[in-house]
Structures are given as structure tokens and as C-alpha cells.
Amino acid sequence: MARTMTGQTISHYRILEKLGEGGMGIVYKAEDTKLRRTVALKFLPPHAIENRDRFPREAQAAAALNHPNICTVFEIDDEHGFLAMELIEGQSVRDKIATRPLPIEEALEIAIEVCQGLRSAHEKGIVHRDIKSPNLMLTAQGQVKIMDFGLSAGGRPSPFGRQGICRNRRWHGITTLVLTPFRWPVLK
Numbered sequence: 371m372a373r374t375m376t377g378q379t380i381s382h383y384r385i386l387e388k389l390g391e392g393g394m395g396i397v398y399k400a401e402d403t404k405l406r407r408t409v410a411l412k413f414l415p416p417h418a419i420e421n422r423d424r425f426p427r428e429a430q431a432a433a434a435l436n437h438p439n440i441c442t443v444f445e446i447d448d449e450h451g452f453l454a455m456e457l458i459e460g461q462s463v464r465d466k467i468a469t470r471p472l473p474i475e476e477a478l479e480i481a482i483e484v485c486q487g488l489r490s491a492h493e494k495g496i497v498h499r500d501i502k503s504p505n506l507m508l509t510a511q512g513q514v515k516i517m518d519f520g521l522s523a524g525g526r527p528s529p530f531g532r533q534g535i536c537r538n539r540r541w542h543g544i545t546t547l548v549l550t551p552f553r554w555p556v557l558k
Contacts, residue, residue, distance in 0.1 A: 379403070380450050383411055391415065392504075399457060402444075409444060410457045429453050431496050431519040439487030441507070441515045458515050464503035480506070483514035491516075 375385045375398060383400040386408075390397050395412040402409050429446035432455070436442075442456040463480060466472070472480070484506060491498060498505075498519060507515045 380411075380452070381447050383409065383454065385411070400454075402454070408457050409454050412453045412455065414451050427519075431491075434494055434496065435491055435519075437487050437490040439483045439514050439516055440490065441517045456515075458507040458509060458517070460507055460509045462504050463506040463508060463514075466508060467503060479512075480508070480514055484516065487514065487516045491519075 374388070376387055378385050380400075382402060382404045384403055386399045386401060388396070389399050389410065396415050398411045398413070400409055400411045401407075426446060426448070429443050432441065432443040441458060444454040444456070446453050484501065488498060488501070496519070498516065500518060501516070505516065505518045507517055509515060
């Protein structure tokens with residue numbers, strides 16, 4: 371994948387442009403030629419071939435969830451090594467807070483939506499395990515979408531009780547994980 375993929379058709383997706391690249395994936399904007407919609411395709415980068423088992427796990431974890439604050443996965447293509455998912459047009463929380471601290475009300479709105487998405491995942495026994503500002507996207511309408519379930523753990527009961535109280539010390543820091551990406555203003 372060293373050369374550009376823009377303009378190529380893979381399966382039934384026409385690659386439109388490269389959106390970004392991280393340690394565990396290269397993301398492209400693409401057109402689904404069957405359903406005539408724009409999607410994001412996430413490919414495993416060449417240097418991460420040893421982590422190829424992560425893609426099915428990410429797809430299965432995200433596909434098990436149906437919540438407005440979680441990015442929807444449409445399919446996994448084992449042959450070509452990509453996930454097709456909802457295209458989130460907007461910016462990451464990391465990019466949003468890079469320029470200025472968030473007003474407390476806005477930070478709380480984001481945190482509440484993240485917690486609602488995580489609660490839905492926890493109710494299905496899926497723990498994200500990598501909540502951080504780059505994995506939280508804000509749509510153009512300001513809605514939070516949790517991305518990247520590749521490090522998720524599932525298939526076992528949630529460590530949270532019915533009332534959301536942690537029963538397991540390993541997960542005691544969930545509030546800290548959710549709230550630390552935000553720059554809180556100094557209150558006087």
C-alpha cells in the first residue's frame with residue numbers, strides 16, 4: 371500500500387481520497403458503488419500484518435453495537451483486508467481541543483455522549499479499552515461518535531453493575547479515561 375490507492379476500486383468500493391493514517395490503520399474515503407453511499411474504509415497497514423486478527427475483532431465488537439454515539443461498521447472484507455464503516459465528517463476531539471480549552475458545558479455534553487455510548491457497549495459486555503480524544507469524533511452537527519474498537523474486550527460480563535458502579539478495580543479509572551482528554555477551565 372505504499373502507492374496511492376485513490377481512484378482504485380476494491381471489491382465494490384471506489385477509493386476517493388486518503389483521510390488519515392495511524393498505527394493500526396490507513397483510512398480512505400470511498401464510494402460504495404452498490405448502495406451509492408460514501409463510507410470510510412480502514413485498511414491494515416503493511417507494518418501491522420501481525421495484528422491482522424484485530425480487524426475481525428474490531429468489526430465484530432462494533433457490529434454488535436447499535437447506538438447513535440458509536441461508529442457503525444458495515445462489513446469486513448477479509449480478502450482485501452479492510453473494514454467498511456460509517457464516514458464521520460467532522461473532527462476528532464483531539465483536534466477540537468488543540469486550539470482552545472472547551473467551555474465546561476461543551477466538555478460535559480461530549481463526556482455525557484461518550485458515557486452513553488460506552489454504557490451501551492458495556493451492557494453488551496464490550497469494553498473499549500482505548501478511549502482517548504483521537505478516537506472520539508464530532509460530527510458536523512456536534513454528535514459524538516466513538517471510533518476504533520480494535521482493542522476492545524468482549525465475550526464476558528461487563529465489570530459494571532446495573533447502576534454503573536464498577537465492581538472491578540481494573541476499571542475504576544473509567545471516569546478519568548473519559549474526562550482527561552478535555553482541558554477544563556480554571557474555575558474561580
